[in-house]
Structure formats: C-alpha cells, structure tokens
Amino acid sequence: MNMTRKVKTDTSKGTAGLCLASWRCSEHVCMFCSSKGVVATTLALLLCIVACKSKPTPTTKAALSPVLNRSLAVAEVPTAETLSDAAATQVLQKASSILRQNSCGLALSLSGSVSALNVKHSTIFSPNDYDDVCTQPGYVHVVDGINWCDGATTPNILGCSSNPGTCMVVVRYNPSVSDDPQQVDEAILWLHEYGHTRNLKHRNDSNAVMNPTIDSSHLNVSASECSAYLGVTSAASSQSAQPAAASVEDFVHRVYIHGVPFEQAKRYKSKADVKTLTAILQDHSQERYWANAVSTLGIIGTPEASEQLVSFVSRGEGNLSPAAFRAKTSAVVAMGYVLGQSGRQSVLNYLVKSADPKSWANVSWSIPSSSDTGERDLTLAKGAVAALGVSGDPKAQTALRDLQLGGRIDTAFSSQIQKSAGYALNESKAVQQKGFDAYVIANEQRRVDPAAQIETPKTKPQ
Numbered sequence: 001m002n003m004t005r006k007v008k009t010d011t012s013k014g015t016a017g018l019c020l021a022s023w024r025c026s027e028h029v030c031m032f033c034s035s036k037g038v039v040a041t042t043l044a045l046l047l048c049i050v051a052c053k054s055k056p057t058p059t060t061k062a063a064l065s066p067v068l069n070r071s072l073a074v075a076e077v078p079t080a081e082t083l084s085d086a087a088a089t090q091v092l093q094k095a096s097s098i099l100r101q102n103s104c105g106l107a108l109s110l111s112g113s114v115s116a117l118n119v120k121h122s123t124i125f126s127p128n129d130y131d132d133v134c135t136q137p138g139y140v141h142v143v144d145g146i147n148w149c150d151g152a153t154t155p156n157i158l159g160c161s162s163n164p165g166t167c168m169v170v171v172r173y174n175p176s177v178s179d180d181p182q183q184v185d186e187a188i189l190w191l192h193e194y195g196h197t198r199n200l201k202h203r204n205d206s207n208a209v210m211n212p213t214i215d216s217s218h219l220n221v222s223a224s225e226c227s228a229y230l231g232v233t234s235a236a237s238s239q240s241a242q243p244a245a246a247s248v249e250d251f252v253h254r255v256y257i258h259g260v261p262f263e264q265a266k267r268y269k270s271k272a273d274v275k276t277l278t279a280i281l282q283d284h285s286q287e288r289y290w291a292n293a294v295s296t297l298g299i300i301g302t303p304e305a306s307e308q309l310v311s312f313v314s315r316g317e318g319n320l321s322p323a324a325f326r327a328k329t330s331a332v333v334a335m336g337y338v339l340g341q342s343g344r345q346s347v348l349n350y351l352v353k354s355a356d357p358k359s360w361a362n363v364s365w366s367i368p369s370s371s372d373t374g375e376r377d378l379t380l381a382k383g384a385v386a387a388l389g390v391s392g393d394p395k396a397q398t399a400l401r402d403l404q405l406g407g408r409i410d411t412a413f414s415s416q417i418q419k420s421a422g423y424a425l426n427e428s429k430a431v432q433q434k435g436f437d438a439y440v441i442a443n444e445q446r447r448v449d450p451a452a453q454i455e456t457p458k459t460k461p462q
C-alpha cells in the first residue's frame, strides 16, 4: 500500500486534506508513513489532524468568512437594448462587490443565460402589464420602460419589484457605460430592487443603496440590510427624504428609481425653469436626463410646459436610444399629469386622439432596436390611455369608456387598448375620488414610507 499516494489523494478532500496540505504537517507525516506501515501511518495521520486543527492554517481562516452564492435568472423583452450574458454577469459582479465592501458575504451571479421575455408589452403601463412580465420565468426582468408601479401610473420609473417577492423589473439604466468597471449605477439599481424583493425599504442615509435615488456614492449596506440580503432575517428601514435640489437642472440630473418626486418638482414652475428644461430636451448629450425633464414638465403643467411635451414626443428621426425612447413614452404619460392638474380641453383632445395607435403613423422615429412601427404606435397609444386614466378627468372617463367598448379604435391592437382602458378607467375613478394631487402624493408616500406600507399588502410591488 502506497501511503504517500493515499495522503496526496486526501489533500483534495475534507479536514485531513486541509491539514495535510500545509508543509508543517504533510512533509513530516508523509516520510513517516511511507516507511512505517499501516498502523503507524494511521496513527500518524490522526496525530496530524489533531495538530493541524489546533493550529489554523490560512485555509481554515478563510473558511471563517463564508460567502453565500446565489444565482439569479435574468430575462429581457426582445426590444430592450441587448443585455448580453457578459453584461448581466458584470452587473451582478459589481453588485456582489458592493456587498463585499460592506462585509456582506453574498455573491450574486447569472443563472444560465439571459432569456427572452415572451410578452406583448415592452413598456409597463398597468398592473396587467406588470403581472404579464412577472409571471414569466426569471427573477430579474429587463423592460424598455416602467410607467406604473405599486398601484399608480407614474412616468419614468427605473425599477419596480415585489416587496417582498421573487420578481424585480428594471429598465436598462445607463447601459452605454456599464462596461466601465468604475460605473456602478446599474449595479446599484439592481441591488436596490433586489433589496426590495428581500423586504428592504428605503433608508434615510444619503449614501445607502436603499436610498430612493441612484448615485455612484450610494454604496452603503447596513448590517440588518445584509441580513435581509442573505435571507437571515427580513428588515425594514426608514424613509429617505431627499433634500431639495438647488436648481431645476440639478433636480433632473438626479436619478429617481421610483419616479420624479411630485412636490419637489412643483417648485420649478417659473418660465425660466421651463426654458431650462426645454433646452435640456434639445440637447442630445443630456438624453439620459430627458425622462426626468418631461416628467417634471408634466408636473409643472403650464401651457408652455405641455406645448414642449407635445413637441418633444413627435420630433426626431431614426432609431432612438433606449433613454430617448423611455423619455418619449414618459412624456405621453406626463401629459396625464398636465390634464389632471389643469383640466385643459386641448390636452384632453390630444390624449384622446393619441390613444389611437393610427394617430402616430406620421412619426419619423423608431424604437431602439427595430423599425417596427406597430410596437412604437401601440406603446405611445397605451401611454395616452394611461395618461387619460391618471388624470382623473371626468371627460377623460367618457373617452375611456368608449375605448373600453372598442368604439374608437379599429386596429390589430384594439383588444390591447380595450384592456388598458379598463384599468385606466378604474384608476381614473380612484383619482377623481381622492383628488389628483392627493392621489399622486399618497402613492409616492406609500412607496417610500414604511408606516404607510403597513396598510398595504406585502406583495405590493415597490
């Protein structure tokens, strides 16, 4: 019996292996084993194990900091900016790195390959759209845009997740720089939404991953949040009140995961602010801020602001960037905010007309990855239906009833518009009952205020 060989074999397995891998034990024991027979060798092996257990080697020390590995299945809508396996892996690696920097031993990785979502909607406008996405396979679902979350229509949401649950929905945020190892914004978005699925709420810390805005400095994960990520306990936290931005430009340059904050946006009603927002919408170097700018214009709601929204939606040529496309759909939804606050007939007329997919036939731009005008026209029309709903306007309700009955639309998309109109009508009644401002503010608070969370079902997305 060749004991030297047996000892070498054992080095790959179990306690004895760890022990014998260190020179302090293995060299001496192996020499002893090879020359003294089976009984002596066994005795020597036992002595070695005892000796090595009493003197931890670097290997055993490393084992005291276990890392829990968890792989997530990722799926995306076919029209989204392509998320390669490598890109998804990189986002998850960056998220894991943030956790490790906080001494949180959880490593996230991609399960299999990024799959394609089999859904009719690349942009979410209603709970039906959200459910359609979440019932698809996968944990991380990447879509083109999110304009409904947690019970309310809201333009330009970046992430919406079951809280707690097993479904997170995100848009691709700033994908053009996601290859940069220093760029962690998309990883923060994923980690934030993953936190919601682990029952985490927002936290009043300007450096926290669970802050409702994204910034490259928002890297802090608390010990209790780590426990929730690991699945040891569930944790809630407190609401984060963002300090007001100094200027409208600063305001729209912030990254709001759950939509532009309504009451803060209302502070920028001056003509100078509308002019600044208009200039941002004409500057292609600021495309990533366009969706915030149009959402803010919708909240401002003046005639000048709505004129800019109408102009912005229709202009442009060729395939849009994902950020620009998200801004276009957000702008249509933001027109619902204008109507809800002003009740202006011209805005109502615009939205009623826009709820017909055919009305968008003359637009020159295309969605990011396709020249399919049908997908573009349906997305914009669904945005208009959602806008009519969130306005709570009584005349809009009449239009929505017509749409629900299929009386106004005669296209291949009529059944989808009818379905959207049904949800929008329900939302409109809720808005009318509560009042537009109160409705928007209440929904915003429910997303960020843990006290209000208690009143809502736990499975509500956030």
Ligand SMILES: [Zn+2]
Binding pocket: 192, 196, 202, 211, 212, 257, 258, 462
């Ligand atoms: Zn959040």
